[in-house]
Amino acid sequence: MPNFLSINTILVPQGAEYKAVCRGLRGGNGSMPTVVAIPVGMKPLLKYLQQAQVLAPKSRVLIMGICGSLSDRYPVGDIVLYQDCVYQGKRQECDRTFTTQLHSYIPQKVSLVKSLTSDRVIWSAAEKRHLGETLAADVVDMEGFTALEFFNAIGVTVAMVRVVSDNCQHDIPNLTSAINSDGSLNPFPLAMGMLRQPLAATRLIRGSLTALKTLEQVTNLLFSGNQLG
Template identity: 85%
Template sequence: MSNFLPINTILVPQGAEYKAVCRGLSGVTTSIPTVVAIPVGMKPLLKYLQQGEFLTPKSRVLIMGICGSLSDRYTVGDIVLYQDCVYQGKQQECDRTFIAQLHSLISDKVSLVKSLTSDRVIWSAPEKRRLGETLAADVVDMEGFTALEFFNAVGVSVAMLRVVSDDCQHNIPDLTPAINSDGSLNPLRLAIAMLRQPLAATRLIRGSLTALKVLEQVTNLLFSVQNNK
C-alpha cells in the first residue's frame, strides 16, 4: 500500500507552527495532506471549525503544533502523541487506531501522553506542576479538547502530535493578553508581554525555536516514512 497512513488534513496553529509544518512537508515528494492554519484558543477554533467545509465524515485529521510540559518527564524538544485531552473535568479521546499507526512509524522518537487544554496561557511554573499533579496531565495546549469534541461528534478520526516548547521548571511570559479574540496574535501586546519578563521571554524564544525545528523534522520524517510503507 503506497500510503500506509491516509491523512486527509493537517491542522496546525497559524504562524510559526504552520510554517514549520509546511517546511517539513516541502521535501516530501509523494502525496501530502492539505495543511490548514487554525486560530489559537478554544473559542476562536470552535467558531472556525463550525464554519469550515474542508472535512467530510471518515476523514482523518492530524493536529500538529507545540505544547507546554506539565511534568518533569517531558522537556523542550520532546515529541508527544496525545491519547486524550481533558478540560474542566471532561475528557475526549483521540482515535486509538490512528494513534497506534502513528506510534508504529516513529515509536523510538515519541511518547504517549495525556493532555490538558486551557483557555489561557499557563505561564507559571508552580501552576504547571500543580495542574500536572492534580489532573494527571503531561502537557498543555489551547486547542486540543475543542478539536476533539468537535470532530468526535461528526465522526472524524483525530490524532494529535506536538512538540514540547517549554518545561515545567521555569516561567514563561503571560501571553494571554496578546491573543486576539479571533485567535491571532497581537504583535504589540506580544512585544510588551515579552519585555515585561525578559528572562522568561528569552527562555521561551529559545525553547520555541528548538520545538519548531523538531516539529519540522518530525513532519518530514512522518510523511517520508509513511509514503515508503
C-alpha cells in the same frame, strides 16, 4: 512512504507552527495532505470549525503544533502523541488505531501523553506543576479538547502530535493579552509581554525554536520517511 496513513488534512496553529509543518512537507512526493492554519485558543477554534467547510465523515485529521510540559518527564524538544484531552472534568479521546499507527512510525522518539486543554496561557511554572499533579495531565495546549470534541461528534478520525516548547521548571511570559479574540496574535502586547520578563522571554524563544525545528523534522519523517536528526 509519503502519506502512509492516508491523512486528508493536517491542522496546525497559525504562525510559526504552521510554517514549520509546511517546511517539513517540502520534498515529499505522492499524495500530500492539505495543511490548514487554525486560530489559537478554544473559542476562536470552535467558531472557525463551525464556519469552515466540514470534513467528510471517516476523514483522517492529524493535529500538530507545540505544547507546554506539566511534568519533569517531558523536557523541551520532546515529541508527544496524545491519548486524550481533558477540560473542566470532561475528556475526549484521540482515535486509538490512528494513534498506534503514528506511534509505530516514530519509534523511541515519542511519548504517549494525557493532555490538558486551557482557555488561557498557563505561564507560571508553579501552576503547571500543580495542574499536572492534580489532573494527572502531562502537557497543556489551547486547542486539543475543542478539536477532538468537534471532530469526534461528526465521525472524523483524529490523532494529535505535538512538541514540547516550554518546561514546568521555569515561568514563561504571560502572553494571554497578546491573543486576539479571533485567535490571532497581536504583535504589540506580545512584544510588551516579552520585554517585561526578559529572562522568561529568552527561555521561551529558545524553547520554541527547538520545538519548531523538531516539529518540522517529525513532519518530514511522517511524510517523507526521513529520520529525525
